[in-house]
Structures are given as C-alpha cells and as structure tokens.
Amino acid sequence: QLQLVESGGGLVQPGGSLRLSCAASGFIVDDYVIGWFRQAPGKEREGLSCISSRNESTYYADSVKGRFTISRDTAKNTGYLQMNSLKPEDTAEYYCAARAPWYFDCSPDVIEYIYWGQGTQVTVSS
Helix, strand or coil: CCEEEEECCEEECCCCCEEEEEEEECCCHHHCCEEEEEECCCCCCEEEEEECCCCCCEEECCCCCCCEEEEEECCCCEEEEEECCCCHHHCEEEEEEEECCCCCCCCCCHHHEEEECCCEEEEECC
C-alpha cells in the first residue's frame, strides 16, 4: 500500500526555518513526481514546489521561490521541503503528494496528484 507521511511542522517565529519530511512507503520516492502543497483556512490548496522523477528538475511557486528548497533522500526514501525566511502568511497545513508513476514531469496542480499525506501544520507567529 502506497503511503506518504509528513512530519516536521510546528510553531516558528517569523524569519525562522523548518524542514518538512515526507516519508514514503510502498513505493520508491525517486520513481515518482513529488509535490508539496499548502492550504490555509478558507483558501484553496496551493502548489508550492515539486521535483520530477527523471531529471530532478524542480518547480517553485513565486510565493516561495528563493526561500523554500525541495529535495529527496534515496536512502531514506523520503522527500523534504526546507523552508527558510518564514513569514506569517506561510501559516497553513502542508501536504506532500505523488503523481501516478507514468508521469515524469512536475506540475503545481492539485488535480495531477493522486497520493496524499495527512498533512502537517506550520504556524509562523511571534
């Protein structure tokens, strides 16, 4: 059974950093496009970043470009989202997701992902 489990969220002050993890089981994380999304209360789920499964190309939304970095660790079968220079507007529930295995390219669109983790809360506040 394919499963994604996020961790690493929490409360952080503005300007601080967090690293979110996305532990994969039931599949090899390198073989799938992995995306990170967030959803704030009352807002739609937003695509933040993704990494392709072939050439490691990446995508970042303008809202996080230069602050967030996506990566994955083959040995740990885990994806990561390093978040620096956090702002109060980054407060949201964060999710990792995977596309179906026959897709190799990044997409920021929620509808393109079929496997989802349960989410981890990130709160940026002083």
